[in-house]
Amino acid sequence: MSFTENIAKQFALIGNTNVAELRKNAFTAFEKLGIPSSRHEEWKYTNIKTKLNEQLSLTPVDSQVNTAVKNYISSLPPYSFRIIFLNGVFHSELSIVPQMKGLTVCSLKEAFTSNSSLVEKYFGKLVNYSEEHFAALNTAFVNDGAFVHIQKNVLIDEPIYIQYFFTASDVNAFAQTRSLVILEDGASIQLAEDFRNASNISVQYNHVSEVYVGKNASIDIVKLQLEVSNAIGVDTLEAQVERDGKFSAATITFSSPNTGTGKALIRNNVTARLIGENSHADLNGLYFGKETAHIDNHILVDHISPNCTSNQLYKGVLDDESTGVFNGKIFVKPDAQKTNAFQSSKALLLSNEASINSKPQLEIFADDVKCSHGAAVGQLDENALFYLRARGITKQEATQILTYAFAHEVIEHVHSKPIRQFLCDRLKDELKVNF
Amino acid sequence: MADNDKIIDEVVANDYKYGFTTNIEQEFAAIGLSEETVRFISAKKNEPEWMLEWRLKAYSAWLKMEQPKWQNVHFPEIDFQSIIYYAAQKKKKVINSLDDVDPEIRATYDKLGIPIQEQKLLAGVAVDYVMDSESVITTFRESLKEKGIIFCSISEAIREQPELVKQYLGSVVPQRDNYYAALNSAVFSDGSFVYIPKGVRCPMELSTYFRINAENTGQFERTLIIADEGSYVSYLEGCTAPMRDENQLHAAVVELITLDNAEIKYSTVQNWYPGDKEGKGGIYNFVTKRGMCRGKNSKISWTQVETGSAITWKYPSCILKGENSIGEFYSVAVTNNYQQADTGTKMIHIGKNTKSRIVSKGISAGKSQNSYRGLVQVHKTADNAYNSSQCDSLLIGDKCGAHTFPYLEIKNKTGRVEHEATTSKIGEDLLFYCNQRGLSNEEAVSMIINGYCKEVFKQLPMEFMVEAQKLLSISLEGSVG
Numbered sequence: 001m002s003f004t005e006n007i008a009k010q011f012a013l014i015g016n017t018n019v020a021e022l023r024k025n026a027f028t029a030f031e032k033l034g035i036p037s038s039r040h041e042e043w044k045y046t047n048i049k050t051k052l053n054e055q056l057s058l059t060p061v062d063s064q065v066n067t068a069v070k071n072y073i074s075s076l077p078p079y080s081f082r083i084i085f086l087n088g089v090f091h092s093e094l095s096i097v098p099q100m101k102g103l104t105v106c107s108l109k110e111a112f113t114s115n116s117s118l119v120e121k122y123f124g125k126l127v128n129y130s131e132e133h134f135a136a137l138n139t140a141f142v143n144d145g146a147f148v149h150i151q152k153n154v155l156i157d158e159p160i161y162i163q164y165f166f167t168a169s170d171v172n173a174f175a176q177t178r179s180l181v182i183l184e185d186g187a188s189i190q191l192a193e194d195f196r197n198a199s200n201i202s203v204q205y206n207h208v209s210e211v212y213v214g215k216n217a218s219i220d221i222v223k224l225q226l227e228v229s230n231a232i233g234v235d236t237l238e239a240q241v242e243r244d245g246k247f248s249a250a251t252i253t254f255s256s257p258n259t260g261t262g263k264a265l266i267r268n269n270v271t272a273r274l275i276g277e278n279s280h281a282d283l284n285g286l287y288f289g290k291e292t293a294h295i296d297n298h299i300l301v302d303h304i305s306p307n308c309t310s311n312q313l314y315k316g317v318l319d320d321e322s323t324g325v326f327n328g329k330i331f332v333k334p335d336a337q338k339t340n341a342f343q344s345s346k347a348l349l350l351s352n353e354a355s356i357n358s359k360p361q362l363e364i365f366a367d368d369v370k371c372s373h374g375a376a377v378g379q380l381d382e383n384a385l386f387y388l389r390a391r392g393i394t395k396q397e398a399t400q401i402l403t404y405a406f407a408h409e410v411i412e413h414v415h416s417k418p419i420r421q422f423l424c425d426r427l428k429d430e431l432k433v434n435f
Numbered sequence: 436m437a438d439n440d441k442i443i444d445e446v447v448a449n450d451y452k453y454g455f456t457t458n459i460e461q462e463f464a465a466i467g468l469s470e471e472t473v474r475f476i477s478a479k480k481n482e483p484e485w486m487l488e489w490r491l492k493a494y495s496a497w498l499k500m501e502q503p504k505w506q507n508v509h510f511p512e513i514d515f516q517s518i519i520y521y522a523a524q525k526k527k528k529v530i531n532s533l534d535d536v537d538p539e540i541r542a543t544y545d546k547l548g549i550p551i552q553e554q555k556l557l558a559g560v561a562v563d564y565v566m567d568s569e570s571v572i573t574t575f576r577e578s579l580k581e582k583g584i585i586f587c588s589i590s591e592a593i594r595e596q597p598e599l600v601k602q603y604l605g606s607v608v609p610q611r612d613n614y615y616a617a618l619n620s621a622v623f624s625d626g627s628f629v630y631i632p633k634g635v636r637c638p639m640e641l642s643t644y645f646r647i648n649a650e651n652t653g654q655f656e657r658t659l660i661i662a663d664e665g666s667y668v669s670y671l672e673g674c675t676a677p678m679r680d681e682n683q684l685h686a687a688v689v690e691l692i693t694l695d696n697a698e699i700k701y702s703t704v705q706n707w708y709p710g711d712k713e714g715k716g717g718i719y720n721f722v723t724k725r726g727m728c729r730g731k732n733s734k735i736s737w738t739q740v741e742t743g744s745a746i747t748w749k750y751p752s753c754i755l756k757g758e759n760s761i762g763e764f765y766s767v768a769v770t771n772n773y774q775q776a777d778t779g780t781k782m783i784h785i786g787k788n789t790k791s792r793i794v795s796k797g798i799s800a801g802k803s804q805n806s807y808r809g810l811v812q813v814h815k816t817a818d819n820a821y822n823s824s825q826c827d828s829l830l831i832g833d834k835c836g837a838h839t840f841p842y843l844e845i846k847n848k849t850g851r852v853e854h855e856a857t858t859s860k861i862g863e864d865l866l867f868y869c870n871q872r873g874l875s876n877e878e879a880v881s882m883i884i885n886g887y888c889k890e891v892f893k894q895l896p897m898e899f900m901v902e903a904q905k906l907l908s909i910s911l912e913g914s915v916g
Contacts, residue, residue, distance in 0.1 A: 041505065334833060349848035352815065358843035364858045367830035371858040375843055378851040 003054060004031065010058050011140060018112040019123055026129040026139035033133045045325040045357040046296045051232055051265050052204065057172040060088045060143045068198040069094075069165050077418045081105060081160040083146050087168055088175040088205075090144050102154035102187075104147070108178060111147035118149060122182055126210040126238040132269070134234045138176045138208040145178035145207075146193075152214075153186040159416040163194045166203035166231065179209040183217040185242075190416040194224040197231045202263050204232045211239040211247070215276065218246035220415040225253040226426060229264045229293060236269040243276030243305075250414050251285040252423060254430060255293035255322065264293040271300045274308040274336075285314040286410035288430060289322025289354065296325035299343075303336040303366075312343040315410050317403060318354035329361045330371055337366050343373035348380065348406060380406070400433045407431075467516040470494060473621050476521045480590045480624070483597060493610035493620030500614045507806045507838055508746045508775040510719060513684060520622045520655070578638075584668075585630040586641055589657050592628035599630055603661055607690040607727045607754070615686040616723040619655045623688070626657035631666035631697070640896050642671035656687040662697035664730065669700040671899055685744075687722045695730030695757065700738070702895050706906050707743035714773025714802075717745025724751035728760035728786075736763040737780065738894040740903040745774060750808065752781035755789035755817075762791040765891040769907060770803030770835070779809035779840075784820035784850070793824035796888050799835035806838035813850035820847060826856040829887060831880075881908050 011027050035052060036043040063086050073084070073094060083105065084094035090107035097105050104115065111119050129136040146162045164177050183189060197203045213219055223235060241247045251268050272281035287295045301310045316324045330341045347356040360373040380402045388398035407427055414420040428434065465472065473494050477487040502512075579586050585596060593600050610620040631637055662668055685707070691699045701724075710717025720743075726735035737751035747770075753762030764780035782791035791811070799805040805828065813820045828837035839856045861883055869879030885892070885904055892900050 337833070347845075349845065349850070352848050354848060355844070355846040358841075358845075358854075360839075360841060360854065360856070362828075362839040362856060362858055363836065364828065364830065364838070365836045367833045367835070367860045369830070369858060369860070373839070373854075373856050375841065375854040376852065377843060377845045378853075379848060 003056075004034075006055055007031075007058070013059065014141070018116075019120070022124045023140045026124070026136045029130045030133065030136035030140055033131070033136055036133050042298065042327070045323075046265070046267055046294065048232070048234070048265060048267065051263060052174070053172050055172050056174040056204075057170055058137075058141045058174055058176060060175065061168065061170060061173060062089045063087050063167050063169065065091065065094065066167055066198060069167065072165075072196060072198060073163070076161070077422055079161040079418070080158045083107075083160070083162045085144065085146075085162075085164045085177060087166055087173065088143055088145075088164070088177045100156070102151035103156060104149040105160060106147050108145040108147045108180060109143070111180070115147065115149065118182065119147070119180065122210065122212055123180055124210075126212070126240055126273075127208055127236065132236065134206050135208055135236050135238075138178060138206050138236070141176040142178045142208070143176060145180070148179070148181045148189070148191065150183050150187040150189050152184040154184075155188040156190070159190040159192055159419055161192050161194065163196070164205070164207065165196055165198045166205055167197075167199040168201070168203045171201065173204065175203070175205040177205060177207045179207075181209065181211045181219070181221075183211075183213050183219055185214040185216055187214060187217045188219070190220045190419070192222045192224060192416070192419050194226070195231075195233060195235070196227045197229075200230075202230050202232070206234045207236070209235075209237045211237065213239060213241040213245040213247050213279075215242045216244040217242070218248070220248045221250075222414055222416070222419050223249070223251040223268065225251070225266055228253065228266055229255040229291065232263060232265045234267045234269075238271045238273075239281070240273045240275055241279040241281060243278060245276060245279045246282070247272055247280070248282040248413070248415065249284070250410065251287075251297065252411075253285075253287040253295050254426065255288060255290050255295065264291070265296075266294070267296040267298065269298045269300075271302065272310065273302045273304060274310065275304050277305045278307045279305065280308065281310040282413065283310070283312045284410050284413045286407055287316045287324060288407075289316065289318040289320075289324055291320045291322065293322040294325075295322070297327070298325075299328040301330050301341060303330070303332045303339045303341060306335060306337045306339070308336060309340045310342070312345075313410060313413065314345045315407060316347040316356065317350065317407060318347060318356060319350040321351070321353040323354065324356040325358075326356070326375070327359045327361070328373065329363065330373070332364045332366050332369050332371065334365045337368045339366065339369040339371065341369070341371045345373075345375045346406075347377045348403065349377065397433075400431045404428070404431050404433050466519050468518065468520060468622065472520050476622055476624060479521060480593070482590070482593055485597075485601065486593050489605070489610070490621050493617050496611040497614070497617035497621055500611070500617055502614055506748055507777045507804065507808070507840070508748055510746055513719070515618070518684060521624050582635050582638065583632040584635060584637055585628065587628055589623070589626040589628045589659060592659070596628070596630070599661065600628070600659070603690070603692055604659055605690075607692060607725045608688050608723050613723060615721045616688050619657060619686050619688045619723070623655040623657035626659075626687070628658075629660040629668060629670065631662045631668045633663045634665040635663075636666065637668040640669045640671055642673070654683075654685050654687070656685075658687070658689040660689075660691045660699055660701070662691075662693045662699050662733075664694045665696045667698045669702070669896060671702045671704075671896060673704040673706075673899070673902070684719045685721065689722070689724040689751075691726035691735055693726070693728050693730060693733035693735055693760075696732045697730060698734040698736075699726065700736045701726070701751070702899055703737075703739040703741075704895075704899055704903050704906065705739065705741045705743050705747070708745075709743050709772065709774050710745040712772045712801075714745070717774070718743065720744040720747045720749065722749040724749060725754065726752065726762070727754045728757050728762065728789075730757045730760070732759045733757050734761040734763070736765075736894070738765040738891065739767070739778075740891070740895070740899075740906065741766070741768040741776060741778060742906045744776075747774075747776040747778055750779050750781055752783070753791060754783045754785065755791060755820075756785045758786045759788045760786055761789070764791075764793045764795070765894045766795045767798070767888045767891045767903070767907070768796070768805055769798045770800070770805045772801040772803060774801075774803040776804070777806040777808055779807045781810040782812070782822055784811075784813045784817035784822070787816070787818045789817055789820050791822045793822070793826070794890050795824075795826040796891055797826070797828040797837055798831065798884065798887075799828070799837050800831040802834045804836045804838070806840060807856070808840040810842040810844070811852055811854070813845045813847050813852065815846045817847050818849050820850045822852045824854040826854075827887070828856070828858040829884070830858065830860050
C-alpha cells in the first residue's frame with residue numbers, strides 16, 4: 001500500500017465526526033502537500049521524509065500507564081493543574097483539574113461537545129494548513145488534546161501543566177495531538193507543554209498548538225522537550241496577539257544520550273502574528289544536541305500592526321554528531337510602522353562532527369522601523385576560560401560554568417517560577433554542575 | 436511633509452541621464468538560440484575546435500536545465516528565442532590611436548563623461564572598451580606587455596593563449612554551474628582576459644567599460660582573471676547603458692583565480708538603465724561572479740556599487756581553498772522606483788585559517804525591493820575559519836521593501852561566524868541636526884547616505900569613488916525618509 005493510499009484509508013475511518021468540514025479541507029491540502037523533502041526551502045536543512053516511517057499509523061492507541069510515566073509524574077513539582085495525555089489520549093485518572101472561576105480546562109474531545117461554539121469559532125483558524133504540511137495532517141487527524149479557555153480579566157497565577165507522553169507500542173504510530181488555548185481580553189496565564197518519550201523505543205508525534213491572545217491579555221508558554229532523544233517530533237505553535245497583548249514562548253529541547261537508534265529529530269515551528277497595535281512577542285529557545293540528534297527551530301514573527309515589538313533569543317549547544325537548524329524570520333508588513341524587532345541566534349559547537357545551519361531572515365516593507373538580527377557561531381570565550389582557570393578552576397569545570405551561563409540566559413526569560421526552577425535543575429543535571 | 440513629497444516626486448521623476456543610443460552598423464547573428472547560433476558565434480570569432488566543443492557542451496547542459504525560481508525578484512518569463520546572441524561592429528579596421536576610433540563612439544564616451552585621453556595620460560588607466568560584444572581598443576597594452584601582463588579580449592586569449600584559457604576557463608564557474616552561466620558559456624561573445632605573471636604587481640588599475648548598445652541584443656560577457664603566485668591586480672568594471680523600452684538581458688560570467696600569495700581586487704560600478712518610473716524597460720542583470728583563492732595566503736576582494744538595472748541578481752563569491760586565504764565583499768545596492776535587487780555573496784571556507792568579511796549596504800526607495808542574500812559555509816576542513824558579516828538596510832519611503840536572507844552553515848567547531856543585520860530609516864534626529872546647521876533636507880540626506888556607504892566607497896579606487904558618489908546622488912538625491 002502506498003503512502004497516500006494508506007493515509008487516505010485511515011482518513012476514511014475517522015468518519016463524520018466533529019469539525020468534519022475542516023478536516024476534509026485539511027486532508028485535501030495534505031494530499032497535495034505530502035511530507036516535505038529537503039528540496040522544500042523551509043525544510044532545506046531537515047530531511048524528515050527519510051526519517052519518518054513509510055507506513056504511518058495515525059489512529060490513536062490507548063496504552064497502559066507504565067512505570068516510566070508514573071515515575072516521571074511523581075518527579076514533577078506539585079503543580080495544581082496537571083493534564084496528562086498518553087499517546088494522544090487523555091487520562092483523567094492521572095490529571096488534576098481543579099475548578100476555578102472563569103477558567104475552563106478540559107480535553108479537546110470533551111470541548112468539542114461541551115464548548116462547541118468556542119471550538120468551532122477558533123479551532124483550525126490560525127494554522128495555515130494549506131501550506132504547512134504537518135499542520136494539515138494534524139488538522140485532518142487530530143483526536144484529542146488540551147483545551148484551555150480563560151475568561152475576560154481572569155488572572156491565573158499557577159502554571160497549567162500539559163503533559164504529552166508517548167509510549168507507542170507500534171513503531172509506525174504517529175500521534176497527532178493538539179492544544180487550543182483561548183485568552184479573552186485582559187486574561188493572563190502561564191502554560192507548559194511537556195513532550196516526553198516514556199518508552200525505550202522510538203516514537204513519532206506531530207503536535208499543533210493554537211493560541212489566541214485577546215486585547216491586553218498575556219500568556220507565557222513553555223515547550224519542554226526534555227527527553228526526546230529517541231523521537232521524531234514536529235511541533236507547531238501558532239499565536240495571534242491582539243492590541244496590547246503579550247505573547248511569550250520558550251522552547252527548551254534537550255536530547256540526552258539515547259539508545260543509539262539515531263533517529264532523534266525535532267522540528268519546532270513557532271509563529272507569532274501581531275495583529276493588534278502595541279502588542280508584543282517574546283520568543284526564546286534553548287537546545288542541547290547530542291549524538292545524532294537533529295534540532296530545528298523555525299520562527300516567524302509577523303508584524304502586521306504598528307507600534308509592536310518583538311524579541312527573539314535562541315541559543316544552542318551542539319555536541320557529538322548533532323545538527324542544529326535555526327531559521328528566524330521577521331516580517332514587517334507595510335502598515336506596521338514604528339516596529340521594533342530584534343533577533344539573536346547563538347550556537348556553540350563542541351565537537352567537530354557537529355554542525356549548525358542558521359538562516360536569520362528579515363523582510364521589511366515599512367520604513368519607520370528598527371529591526372536587527374545577529375547570528376553567531378563559535379566557541380567559548382578563551383579569555384573567560386583563562387580567567388576561571390587562573391583562579392584554580394579546572395578546564396572542564398570552567399567549560400561547564402561558562403556553558404551554564406550561556407544557556408541560562410534563555411531560561412531567565414521563563415516567567416513561571418516553578419517551571420524556571422525546574423529547568424535550572426535540569427540544566428545543572430545536563431551539565432553536571434553543582435552550585 | 437508636503438515638502439518631502441515634492442522632493443520625492445522630483446527624485447522619482449529624475450530621468451536617466453545616460454539614455455541615448457549610438458548608431459553604428461552592426462552585424463547580427465540570426466535571432467534565437469540553437470546549436471547553429473553557437474557554431475556561428477564560434478566561427479565568427481575564429482575559435483579553435485576545442486572552444487567550439489566547450490561551448491556546445493555548455494549548450495547541451497543548458498538545454499537540460501530549468502530556470503531558477505527561488506530568487507526574490509519577479510519578471511516576465513524570458514523568451515530566449517527572441518534574443519540576438521551576437522552583434523559585432525561591421526567596420527573592422529586596425530586601430531592604432533584614439534583618433535581612429537569611430538567618432539560616434541567617441542561622442543558616446545564624452546556624453547558618459549569618460550575623459551579617455553585624460554585617463555590615458557593622467558590616471559594611467561588602460562581601458563579595454565567593449566562596445567556590445569567586440570573590443571574596440573586596448574590602450575597601454577605595450578607597457579603592460581613589458582611586465583609580461585596579458586590584458587586582452589577573451590577571444591584573442593582563446594586564439595593566442597590557448598593553454599591558459601584551457602586550464603582556467605570554467606574552472607571556477609563550470610559550464611553547468613547554473614542556468615545563466617550555462618547560457619553564457621554557450622554564447623559568450625567577448626569579454627576581458629587578464630593574466631598577471633609570477634611576482635608582478637600590476638602597475639595600473641585595469642578597467643573595462645561595457646555598454647549594451649544594439650537593440651534586442653543580450654550581452655554575454657566573459658571575464659577571466661588569473662593572478663599567478665605573488666602577483667597583484669586591481670580591476671575595475673563600470674557600466675552604463677542607453678535607454679530602452681524592452682528589457683534587455685545581461686548574463687555575464689566573471690571568474691577570478693589567485694594562486695599562492697596573489698591578490699585580486701575587483702571593483703564594479705553598475706549604472707545600467709533601470710527602467711522608467713512605471714517600471715517599464717530596464718536591464719536584467721543576471722551575473723555569475725566567482726573567485727577562487729587557490730593558493731596559500733591569497734586574497735580576493737569584491738567591491739560593488741549597484742545603482743542601475745531593472746533587476747540586479749548576482750552574488751560575487753569567494754571559494755577560500757588555500758590556507759590563510761581571505762575573501763572580502765563590499766557592496767552598496769541602491770534601488771528606486773520599481774527596481775529589484777537580489778544580491779549578496781557566498782563565502783565558502785575550505786582551507787585552514789581562512790577569513791572572510793562581508794559589508795553590505797542596501798538602500799531602497801520608491802516602490803523598489805532590495806534583498807541581501809548571502810551564504811557563509813565553513814567546511815569540516817576549515818579549521819579556525821572566521822567570518823564577519825554586516826548587512827545594513829536603509830528604507831526611504833513606505834512603499835519599498837528590504838529583505839535579508841543570510842545562510843550560515845558551519846561544520847567545524849573552531850569556526851567563528853558573526854552575522855549582524857539592521858534595518859532602519861534615516862533618523863529624524865540626524866536630519867534635524869543637519870537642518871539646524873543650515874543644510875537642506877536634500878543635502879543632509881545625501882551626506883548621511885554617503886556616510887552610511889563610506890565603508891564600501893573607501894574600498895574603491897579613487898576615480899571610481901568619485902563616480903560612485905555621483906551616481907548615488909543621482910539615484911537618490913532629495914529622498915527623505
